[in-house]
Every structure is written in structure tokens, then in C-alpha cells.
Amino acid sequence: MTGWRAFSTVVRWDVAREMRRRSTLAAMAATALVVLFVLSFAVDARRADDPRIRAGLLWVTWILAGAVGAERAFRGGRDAMTDGFLLAPIPRASLFWGRTVSTFLFTTAMSALSIPVFLVLFDASVPSAGLAWLAAVSLLALLGMSALGVLLASMTSSVRGGDVLLRLLMLPVLLPAVAAAVTGTGQLLGGQDPGIRPAALLLAFDLTFLGAGHLLFDHAAEDRT
Amino acid sequence: MSAPAVSARGLAKRFGPREALRGLTFDAEPGRCLAVVGHNGSGKTTLLRILATLSRADAGELSVAGRSLPKESVAVRARIGVVLDDALLPSDLSLAEGLRMHADLHGVPSPEARIAELCERFGLAPRQDDPVRTFSRGMLQRAALCRALLHAPELLLLDEPSNGLDASGTALLDAEIRAHCARGGAAVLVTHDLERVAACADRALHLRSGRIDADGPAADVIRALRGGAAA
Numbered sequence: 001m002t003g004w005r006a007f008s009t010v011v012r013w014d015v016a017r018e019m020r021r022r023s024t025l026a027a028m029a030a031t032a033l034v035v036l037f038v039l040s041f042a043v044d045a046r047r048a049d050d051p052r053i054r055a056g057l058l059w060v061t062w063i064l065a066g067a068v069g070a071e072r073a074f075r076g077g078r079d080a081m082t083d084g085f086l087l088a089p090i091p092r093a094s095l096f097w098g099r100t101v102s103t104f105l106f107t108t109a110m111s112a113l114s115i116p117v118f119l120v121l122f123d124a125s126v127p128s129a130g131l132a133w134l135a136a137v138s139l140l141a142l143l144g145m146s147a148l149g150v151l152l153a154s155m156t157s158s159v160r161g162g163d164v165l166l167r168l169l170m171l172p173v174l175l176p177a178v179a180a181a182v183t184g185t186g187q188l189l190g191g192q193d194p195g196i197r198p199a200a201l202l203l204a205f206d207l208t209f210l211g212a213g214h215l216l217f218d219h220a221a222e223d224r225t
Numbered sequence: 226m227s228a229p230a231v232s233a234r235g236l237a238k239r240f241g242p243r244e245a246l247r248g249l250t251f252d253a254e255p256g257r258c259l260a261v262v263g264h265n266g267s268g269k270t271t272l273l274r275i276l277a278t279l280s281r282a283d284a285g286e287l288s289v290a291g292r293s294l295p296k297e298s299v300a301v302r303a304r305i306g307v308v309l310d311d312a313l314l315p316s317d318l319s320l321a322e323g324l325r326m327h328a329d330l331h332g333v334p335s336p337e338a339r340i341a342e343l344c345e346r347f348g349l350a351p352r353q354d355d356p357v358r359t360f361s362r363g364m365l366q367r368a369a370l371c372r373a374l375l376h377a378p379e380l381l382l383l384d385e386p387s388n389g390l391d392a393s394g395t396a397l398l399d400a401e402i403r404a405h406c407a408r409g410g411a412a413v414l415v416t417h418d419l420e421r422v423a424a425c426a427d428r429a430l431h432l433r434s435g436r437i438d439a440d441g442p443a444a445d446v447i448r449a450l451r452g453g454a455a456a
């Protein structure tokens with residue numbers, strides 16, 4: 001089987017399984033909504049009208065929900081999905097790309113769902129000229145998070161408390177890229193032009209994580225018991 | 226003379242300080258079933274997972290289905306059918322769908338007909354459209370056998386395949402292993418069930434603490450084990 005066919009088979013069946021049980025989407029959406037609601041009580045956004053705070057709240061929500069999604073994408077060694085796919089005669093790299101893309105699709109659905117909720121709860125608005133910027137930056141961030149999450153989850157799933165470890169590892173690695181995205185989003189919500197720099201930084205991070213996953217997945221996915 | 230189905234030379238594997246396998250050297254021949262027996266914790270599952278490319282030996286040389294591991298693991302995975310203690314079928318999909326997923330991943334030609342044939346053979350046809358999570362332990366084991374046979378593998382790697390099977394399931398399993406070997410395929414059968422060894426295996430390895438304690442004709446190894454238990 002060619003790498004491309006293997007990749008598309010993995011994506012197709014990941015999506016088919018998720019459509020059946022919807023557990024990953026449900027877990028992410030629930031996380032996102034709970035975080036947004038709690039934050040909306042904690043932070044009175046109408047008064048705290050610093051757009052950087054709002055941007056920070058949105059990204060905190062996405063990161064937490066994204067980590068939940070990534071962790072579920074590649075769980076415990078005895079997970080039927082995982083071993084079943086690991087026995088398929090496809091390169092591990094195809095499995096990594098397939099799982100990253102399906103996780104990306106799920107996290108994108110989650111963030112698309114949470115944006116309107118965010119805008120209502122925090123009484124915020126995105127200038128229509130900034131929509132393309134926000135879409136590009138959030139898609140780049142979600143792609144990087146999915147790649148990093150799938151890679152880290154495959155490494156940490158054999159470790160007790162692996163999900164905690166996953167979040168601990170994920171956050172510092174993501175930090176510089178997310179910092180740029182948050183600053184940019186804040187400028188956008190404040191009516192300024194955030195420029196291209198955050199997107200460029202996120203793109204560099206995506207390429208790093210995708211490259212690392214492509215090369216390391218073979219080793220990372222082994223010996224999970 | 227065809228190449229051995231498994232050729233292992235000095236396989237070793239440790240988990241931290243624990244040595245699970247301490248230098249195993251053996252071959253498995255095409256057309257033969259090799260049983261691997263031994264107490265709990267003797268290293269049987271560890272060995273099978275290494276043969277199945279799910280784990281990597283720390284030392285030693287290994288070829289499976291004529292391909293060397295870990296280098297040619299994709300080619301090996303195309304040629305092996307594996308039963309582990311988990312059926313490896315998505316619990317929310319129906320059996321037919323789960324098998325279809327594996328058939329797609331293996332590039333099985335005319336998968337629908339193949340799936341129908343196997344479900345029929347293992348007595349699962351009436352339940353093939355039910356979610357796998359509704360299956361009993363024995364049905365799951367039958368389903369796992371269907372999955373392992375789906376792509377007509379050269380080599381079967383079976384870890385305790387008779388777990389949970391009733392008498393008719395066990396008879397099906399024995400018949401399946403013997404038919405597979407009669408067609409020229411090979412099997413590695415990990416089991417603590419000496420009945421299965423007697424019914425299916427040509428040769429047996431006895432593992433003790435990660436070492437080969439005995440390697441010989443199945444009947445001899447069984448006799449030694451039964452004698453040892455009586456003594």
C-alpha cells in the first residue's frame with residue numbers, strides 16, 4: 001500500500017469511528033465549554049476590556065480542549081484502535097500523518113464551535129477583515145498542537161499518569177508559538193493589524209512537529225504495553 | 226527448502242532491571258505449528274509481541290516470514306496474522322465494519338466476500354452487524370481469529386487463542402491451525418493449554434524465566450512437562 005493510500009485509509013476510518021461514538025468531539029467540546037463558562041464567571045470581560053486578556057482566555061480554552069483531543073487520539077497501549085493500526089502493513093509515518101490530520105479535523109470542529117460561544121460570553125467581536133487572519137492562525141496552531149499531541153501521546157501512553165505528563169510536556173513546547181498567537185489575537189480584538197509574524201512563527205513550529213513526528217513515530221509507537 | 230518462518234538468534238529483551246528474554250535461539254518452519262509453553266511471566270507474550278513487530282528486541286537477530294526485523298517491519302506485518310489478548314476491533318463498530326477497516330488497512334481484495342466467508346466459518350454471521358462491544362468473551366476471541374486470518378497471512382502468531390472459547394470454538398481453532406499449516410503456512414502458538422499443543426503443534430518450546438528450557442517434538446515436551454508436574 002502506498003503511503004498516500006495508507007494515510008487516507010487511516011483518516012477515513014478515524015473519522016468513521018468518531019462519527020459513530022463522537023466521544024473525542026464530545027470530550028473536547030465539553031472541556032471547551034466548561035472552561036469558557038468558568039472563565040466568563042471569573043473574568044468580567046465587559047469591564048476587563050483588555051483585548052489581550054480575552055485573547056488569552058480563548059487560547060487557554062483551545063489548548064486545554066486540544067490536549068484532551070490529542071490524548072484521546074492515541075491512548076493506552078492496550079487500546080484496541082492503536083494496536084490494531086500498529087499491526088497494519090503501513091509505514092508508521094502514514095499512521096502519524098493520518099492520526100494527526102484526523103485529530104486536526106476534530107480540534108478544528110471544536111474550535112469552530114467554541115468561537116461563537118466565546119464571542120457571546122465575552123461580548124467580543126472580530127473585525128471582518130481579521131477573520132482570515134484568525135482562521136489562518138488558529139488552523140496553524142491547531143495543526144501543530146495535533147501533531148505534537150499525537151507524537152507525545154504515543155510516547156507517554158505507556159507511562160502511568162501519561163495524560164498528565166502529556167499536558168506538562170505539551171505546554172512548554174507550545175508556549176513560544178502560542179505566545180505569538182495570543183499577542184496577535186489580542187491586537188486583532190483590539191482593532192489593530194497583528195501582521196504576519198505570529199502565522200510565520202506557528203508555521204515554523206508546525207513544520208518542526210510534523211517533521212519530528214514523521215521521523216520519530218516509528219520508535220515512539222513501539223513497546224507500549 | 227523454503228526459508229524458515231521465524232529465525233531467532235540470541236533474542237534478548239529487558240524491562241528496566243527485569244530480563245524478560247535471555248537469549249532465545251530457535252526456528253519455526255513453514256507448514257508447521259510451533260507451540261510456546263511456559264509459566265505465567267516466562268516471557269511468552271513478550272516474545273510474541275517482538276515477532277509481531279509491536280516491540281523490539283534489545284539484542285539478537287530476527288527474521289519473520291523471510292524478512293529481517295526491525296528493518297522490514299512493514300513487509301512482515303503484511304505477512305503475519307496476530308491474535309493478542311485484545312480482539313483489536315473497534316468496540317463501537319459492528320464486527321463487519323471493524324473487519325472492513327482491517328481489510329482496508331491490509332489492502333484485502335474483495336473484502337466483503339472474504340468477511341462474509343470468515344464470519345460464516347466462525348459462526349459469527351448472525352451477529353456480524355452488531356457492535357463488537359455487545360460480544361461475549363468467546364465471540365470476541367472468534368472475531369479476533371477472523372481478523373487475524375482476513376488477509377490470508379503466511380504466519381499466524383497466536384497468544385492464548387483458546388482463551389474464552391467453548392468446545393466448538395476450540396475445535397474450530399484447532400482445525401484452522403491445522404488447515405493453515407497443511408496449506409504450507411506456519412504458526413507460533415503461545416498457550417498454557419497442553420491440550421492445544423497436543424492437538425495442533427508439531428514442535429514445542431518450553432520457556433522458563435526467559436530462557437528456552439526445552440525444544441523438541443511437541444509430544445516429548447508435553448510428556449516432560451506432565452512428568453515434571455507429577456514429580
Ligand SMILES: Nc1ncnc2c1ncn2[C@@H]1O[C@H](COP(=O)(O)OP(=O)(O)O)[C@@H](O)[C@H]1O
Nearest residue numbers: 225240243245264265266267268269270271272
Ligand atoms: N511492559 C512491561 N514492563 C515491565 N515488565 C514487563 C512488561 N511486559 C512484560 N514484563 C515482564 O516480563 C516478564 C515476561 O512477561 P510476559 O512475556 O507477559 O509473560 P507470559 O506471557 O509468559 O506470561 C514478566 O516478568 C513481566 O512482568
Ligand SMILES: [Mg+2]
Nearest residue numbers: 269270271384
Ligand atoms: Mg502472556
